[in-house]
Every structure is written in C-alpha cells, then in structure tokens.
Amino acid sequence: MVTLRNVYYSIAGRKILSGVSWTIPPGKRLALVGANGSGKTTLLKLIAQELTPQEGEIIVPRNFRLGYLPQEILNFPHSSVLEHVLQGRPEILKLEQEIQELHNQLTTPGEKTNQLLSQLGSLEEKFQALAGYQVESKAKIYLSGLGFSPHDFHRPLSTFSGGWTMRAYLARLLLQAPDLLLLDEPTNHLDLVALEWLEQYLLEFKGAVVIVSHDRYFIDRLADEIYELENGLLTKYPGRYSLYLEEKRKKIEIQRKKYEEQLAERERILRFVQKYRSDKKRARQVQSRLKLLEKMQPLTPPPSLPRLNFHLSITSLSYKDVLIMEKVWFRFDPGDWLFRDLELHLTRGAKTALVGPNGSGKTTLTRLITGELKPQKGRIRLGPRTQIGYYSQQPTSTLNPESSVYEEVIASTPLDRLLYVREVLGIFQFKGEEINKKIGVLSGGEKARVSLAKILLSSANFLIMDEPTTHLDLIAREALEEALRSYEGTLLIISHDRYFLDRIVHQVIEINNKQLIPYPGNYTYYSTKKKSIHQQFVLAEQKQKESSTLKSSSFSSEPSSSSTFTTAKTPSPPGRKTKEQRRREAEARQAISQKRRSLQLKIKEIEERIMSLENRKKALEEILANPQT
Known part of the structure; x- marks a missing residue:
C-alpha cells in the first residue's frame, strides 16, 4: 500500500496541501474530488513521485509499480500506436530481442550450441512467465476497446490529435498492469463506447486505482470511497456520488x-x-x-454550495415545430456521405441528447442546424420565432481579447438579465477582481466558461450545446444542470457526461450507420435498451447456429423405419417491415459484423503465433539433426 504522512505542499506561497495523511489500500478504487484549483493534480503528481513533498513523507513499497495518466501529454512520439503501447512492457521487448539474437546465433552451429540452447530455453521460460506471447494481442484488445481501429495500429502516433494520443497512453498504462493506477481526468477524451469499455476494465482490474474525474456516473460505477480535497485537507465520504x-x-x-x-x-x-x-x-x-x-476560537464560516438562483429566460416562445430536417444528405467534399436521407423533428420544450461514437458526425449535425454548413441534398427548416444559442467545442473564437470578462458578458446580455451577470460568473469561478481579467490572458478552459456564461444569459429559446461540461468542476456542473432542468425552451445537447444527461434529457438520439435512431427516456434507459437489443441478437444468433447444426445432423443420417415425419406449414411471406424492425436488423448486422471482425483478428494473431512457433521448432530441429552440433 501507499501511505502519505502529514504531507505539506505550497505553490507560490499558497498552501495546496496542509498536513495530508492518506493510505491507499491494495485493490481499492478511490475517487478524488474537489473544486478546480484545490490541488488534486498536485496530489497525484506527489504520489507518482513527479513532485517532492516540502514536508512530510510518501511511503511507496519497494518494487511497487505506479502508473500515472496526466491530464495533458506534452511529447508526441514518432513510433506507431502499437509500438508505443508495447513499449510499456520494456522487459518483454528486451527478452524478445535477446531470444531473437540467440536464434540468429543458432543458425550457425558451433561449440557453444548447447550453451546457447540452454540460454534460449531459460529466456523462453521467462518470456512465457511474463505472458510475452500474449502481450501484442492484449495491446490490440486495449487499443480496440479505447476506439482505435486495426488500421490505426501501425500509424505514427504523432499524426493523431491530443485526445487520441491520450487514449494510446492509457492503453500503454493498462498493458503495464501496475499495482496502483493514478488517472487524472481519464474520461475527458473518450466517447461513450470507449468510456463504458474502460469502466468494465477497471471493475475487473486487480490493482488499486485513484481517479480524479468530474464524471459522476463514472465515479458512481467505480468508486469504493470518495475523498474530497478542500482547504488543503482530505475528507472521506461513502462511495456513491449521490451519498457523498x-x-x-x-x-x-x-x-x-x-x-x-x-x-x-x-x-x-x-x-x-x-x-x-x-x-x-x-x-x-x-x-x-x-x-x-x-x-473562544472563532469558527470559520462554512462553505456554501453555489446554486444559480435565476431561471434561464427566453425572450419569446417559439412555434411548436422548432426544427425539421427532411431527407438531408451531407458529406465533406471529397469524401463518403456522412449522412444519408436524414430525418429529424424537434418540437418546443424537447430536451434531447445526441450520442454516437467519435467521428459519427454529432458536431457536424449541430453545424448543419445552425446554418454554418449546408447540406448537398434535403431541407433544414427552423420554426418561426426560433432563436438559437449555440455553444460549440471551440467557443472562444468570437471573444474579444481586449475586453474584460465582465465587459464581454454584459455586451451580449439582455437588460433584464444584467442583474444576474455576477452570479453566473461566480458559478463559473470568476469572482471578485477576476471578472476584470482581460479575455486575452485567460486559459482555454476559462475562455470556454465565459462563452458558456454568455449563452446562458442570452435568452435564446433553442439551446444547442456541444460538450458544455468539459471545463466545469462538479459544483458548476450541478448548477448548470439545475438551470437546464427548469429551462422552458428547446435543448439539443452533446455530452459524454451520462449523469448530466440522465438528469436533463427526455429523449436520446443515436447516430448509427449515417442515420438517426430515437430512444425515448434518459441515457440510462437508452443504454439499457441497447444492451437488451444486443443480447437478443446474440441469443438469436446462437439459436440460428443450433438450428443449422440440427438440420445438418438430420440430413447426414438416414431415418429409421420408426421415424415419424410431419410436414410443417410453409410460413406466409412477411409483410412490409416497420422502421423499428429495419433498425433492429441493421443493428444486428452491425453487431455481427463487429464480432466477425474481432474473431478474424484473433484468428489471424493465433495463426501468426503458430507460424512463428513452427519456424522456431523447425530451426531447432535442424540444429539438433546436424551431426556437428
């Protein structure tokens, strides 16, 4: 176990940790929460031995393996994605190289052949004990789980974005299988599919895990205990975020x-x-x-949990039909069609989540709705009196770098909302003199929060929000949730924060195979429904295989004289299939296709391994058969 004893740490005279004592037991999954700037990342860096305590001590057992995923990756290696992940197990790579060198030496028989064979046997035993023969297939499984395709495995990592590079670093950490995983915002760059895969992996992980995350759903599923860092001290709470x-x-x-x-x-x-x-x-x-x-020792005033005390107002109600998309086709020229024959109808007051894997076109769809992009075919219509407020993933381009935070926000705020400007900015961590900071000196996250404040104060009756929670701490997320829950306008939201979606939306629309598939209810209902559909298809596939086996068995054997034959009625031809049936069949085909690709990849790996072993066996047999050996 890792133990912290009375650890102090300050930055520029500000106390970050004030006598923190903490024990991280083996096998426990712990969540570390706290406001932005409270010192969570600093604490992880201290445990990871990237920083040294100014007072106190951190005790890490000898030969204890630590794995640390930072929030940002600063260097972009030129190795391929797969090579980078495999470099997480240097001891295996070294053994593999030594084994290959011995094989090369054994191709030329000599006096040291027996000695070399003995060394080779010893090295291969070590290699097998470290699961060296499985390391590449494991690396590919982790990369696939985190969203990489087999085509990506051999691409240079330097050609990927920062988010995908982070995924590769995470796969490398998982391959290392350390005794303690330190994960700083691991969900920031994951889509929902990769996120659920990571959750399942960590639930089965045998080592200890410390997670810093603003994803409350993620915390709820994984954390045995929650530790809050506040005013330089840790406080322990029960595991579920709601209980905390x-x-x-x-x-x-x-x-x-x-x-x-x-x-x-x-x-x-x-x-x-x-x-x-x-x-x-x-x-x-x-x-x-x-x-x-x-x-009498004066007590410190207790902290208050910030809340937005105003409702998101709208200037005027839109008509019932807010958005109608009819037979929309779109692609980036040149390229494949991203959407084909797309249909979407949103009515006033609808609160809808748009989900799908990264690259499926979620952001592109919002840009089509706002008019930033134009479809090649089809029609997109906004209803009368519809006023859009759009928060994009790059929301800072419209900000004036010469304005102060306060000036920037009030410039676009309606008169009846001016009273709430300071309150909203306070929720987004702009308090006191911070509202006078120039936009040009703010970080990317701070600028994004300014843009979000402007949208919330805009009085628009149709909010389109693309990942609005990315730069918010837990308190700000909850305040935003409360505001959106009471919002009377129409909401279309893209978010990987499932807890956030569960509390707000009444409908989930999934982008699947260039089409939109609606699911009534919140994210949990959507996820449950998807799993149920997948299980039904798996069962149907198994029954089909069993039926095929029985049929082939009956045709291959002669019936006995006592056999009784019954003639089954020929089923009537099916009628026209409903949209729901077509959708389910499409999902079934996709699931079967994915499963087939996965099995083909495994078969290929096994065949390559067999071929490699056969070549080694052949080389050894030739050496042993040589009379000079």
Whole structure:
C-alpha cells in the first residue's frame, strides 16, 4: 500500500496541501474530488513521485509499480500506436530481442550450441512467465476497446490529435498492469463506447486505482470511497456520488449550526459586557465574560454550495415545430456521405441528447442546424420565432481579447438579465477582481466558461450545446444542470457526461450507420435498451447456429423405419417491415459484423503465433539433426 504522512505542499506561497495523511489500500478504487484549483493534480503528481513533498513523507513499497495518466501529454512520439503501447512492457521487448539474437546465433552451429540452447530455453521460460506471447494481442484488445481501429495500429502516433494520443497512453498504462493506477481526468477524451469499455476494465482490474474525474456516473460505477480535497485537507465520504453530496450537505449544515450558535453566544457576551461595563458590582462578571470571549476560537464560516438562483429566460416562445430536417444528405467534399436521407423533428420544450461514437458526425449535425454548413441534398427548416444559442467545442473564437470578462458578458446580455451577470460568473469561478481579467490572458478552459456564461444569459429559446461540461468542476456542473432542468425552451445537447444527461434529457438520439435512431427516456434507459437489443441478437444468433447444426445432423443420417415425419406449414411471406424492425436488423448486422471482425483478428494473431512457433521448432530441429552440433 501507499501511505502519505502529514504531507505539506505550497505553490507560490499558497498552501495546496496542509498536513495530508492518506493510505491507499491494495485493490481499492478511490475517487478524488474537489473544486478546480484545490490541488488534486498536485496530489497525484506527489504520489507518482513527479513532485517532492516540502514536508512530510510518501511511503511507496519497494518494487511497487505506479502508473500515472496526466491530464495533458506534452511529447508526441514518432513510433506507431502499437509500438508505443508495447513499449510499456520494456522487459518483454528486451527478452524478445535477446531470444531473437540467440536464434540468429543458432543458425550457425558451433561449440557453444548447447550453451546457447540452454540460454534460449531459460529466456523462453521467462518470456512465457511474463505472458510475452500474449502481450501484442492484449495491446490490440486495449487499443480496440479505447476506439482505435486495426488500421490505426501501425500509424505514427504523432499524426493523431491530443485526445487520441491520450487514449494510446492509457492503453500503454493498462498493458503495464501496475499495482496502483493514478488517472487524472481519464474520461475527458473518450466517447461513450470507449468510456463504458474502460469502466468494465477497471471493475475487473486487480490493482488499486485513484481517479480524479468530474464524471459522476463514472465515479458512481467505480468508486469504493470518495475523498474530497478542500482547504488543503482530505475528507472521506461513502462511495456513491449521490451519498457523498448528501453527507457533504449534512456536514455543512452541522458546521453552519455551530457557527451560528457561536455567533449568537459571542453576541450575547458582548451585550452583557456593554451593558454592565460601568457597574462596579458586576466588574468580576464582566472580566470573566471578557476572558471567556478571548478563549473562544472563532469558527470559520462554512462553505456554501453555489446554486444559480435565476431561471434561464427566453425572450419569446417559439412555434411548436422548432426544427425539421427532411431527407438531408451531407458529406465533406471529397469524401463518403456522412449522412444519408436524414430525418429529424424537434418540437418546443424537447430536451434531447445526441450520442454516437467519435467521428459519427454529432458536431457536424449541430453545424448543419445552425446554418454554418449546408447540406448537398434535403431541407433544414427552423420554426418561426426560433432563436438559437449555440455553444460549440471551440467557443472562444468570437471573444474579444481586449475586453474584460465582465465587459464581454454584459455586451451580449439582455437588460433584464444584467442583474444576474455576477452570479453566473461566480458559478463559473470568476469572482471578485477576476471578472476584470482581460479575455486575452485567460486559459482555454476559462475562455470556454465565459462563452458558456454568455449563452446562458442570452435568452435564446433553442439551446444547442456541444460538450458544455468539459471545463466545469462538479459544483458548476450541478448548477448548470439545475438551470437546464427548469429551462422552458428547446435543448439539443452533446455530452459524454451520462449523469448530466440522465438528469436533463427526455429523449436520446443515436447516430448509427449515417442515420438517426430515437430512444425515448434518459441515457440510462437508452443504454439499457441497447444492451437488451444486443443480447437478443446474440441469443438469436446462437439459436440460428443450433438450428443449422440440427438440420445438418438430420440430413447426414438416414431415418429409421420408426421415424415419424410431419410436414410443417410453409410460413406466409412477411409483410412490409416497420422502421423499428429495419433498425433492429441493421443493428444486428452491425453487431455481427463487429464480432466477425474481432474473431478474424484473433484468428489471424493465433495463426501468426503458430507460424512463428513452427519456424522456431523447425530451426531447432535442424540444429539438433546436424551431426556437428
């Protein structure tokens, strides 16, 4: 286990950790939460030994293996994706190289042949003990789970975006199978499919895990315990995020009650002293009260959980039909069609999530709706009085770098919303003098929060939001949720935050095979339904195989004289298939296709391994058959 004892750490005179003591037991999955800037990343870097405590100690057992995934990757290696992942097991690569060198030496018989054969046997035993023969197939499984296609395995990692590079680094960490995984925002660059795969992997992982994440669904599924870093100290809470919130509110309420009781007591003492200060008969009592007041340690005011106290207003209601897309075709020239014959109808008040794997076209669809892109075929119509507020994944391009945060926001805020500007900026971590910072000096995340504040104060009646929670801490996410839950306009939202989606949306639309497939309900219903459909197709596939086996068995054997034959009725030809049936069949074909590709990949790997072993066997047999050996 890893142990922290009374650890202190400061940055530029500001205390980040103030005597933190923490034990990370083997096999436990722990979530580390706290406001942005509270020191979570610093704490992970200290445990990972990238930083050194200024006071206290961090005890890591000898030969203990640590794996650390930072929030940002600064170097982009030129090796291929697969090579980069395999480099996470240098001991296996080294053994493989030594084995190959021995094979090369054995091609020329000599006096040292027996010695070389002995060395080769020893090395291959070590290689097998380290599961060296399975390491490449494992690496490919991890890469596939995190969203890479087989075609990507041999591409240079430097040609990928930062998000995909992060996925490759994560696959490399998983291949290392460390005793303790330190993951700093591992879900930031994952789509929902990769996210669910990672969850399942970590649920089965035997080592300990410390996760820093703003993904509450992820925390709920994985965390055995939650530790909150606040004011430089750690506080332990139960595992589920909802329980953590409940316990935190109780704790704050107790602190508030004690604080208010102390204030009342101090006020009572001061009134007594002021009233009887000149009364000589009560001089002793007055002195006693003053001493009591001096000994009383002033309590710190309890933190308040920020909430937005205003509702997102809309200037006017749109008509019932907010958005109609009819037979829309779109592609980036030159290229394959991204959408074919697309249909979408959103009505006033609908709150819809748009989901699909990365690259399926979610952001492109929002750009088509806003008019930033034009379809090659079909028609997109906005209903009368529809006013769009659009938050994109690159929301900072429209900001004026010379304006202050406050000036930038009020410039686009309607008059009846001006009273709420400071409150909204406070929720997004712009407080006091920070609202006077120039846009040009802000980080990318800070600029994104300014853009989000502008959208929320805009009074638009159709909000389109592409990953609005990416740069928000947990408190800001909850405040945004509350605002969107009470929003009376229409909402179309892209997000990988499943907890966020569950609390807001009433419909999920999935982009699948260039089409849109609607699911009523929240994200949990959609996910459950998808799994149920997949299980039905797997069962149907198994039954079909069993039926085929029985038929081939009956045709290959002669019937006995006692056999009885019955003639089955020929089924009537099926009628026209419904849209739901066509959709299910399409999903079934896709699932079978994916499964077939996975099996083909495994078969290919096994065949390559067999061929490699046969070549080694042949080489050894030739050496042993040589009389000079």
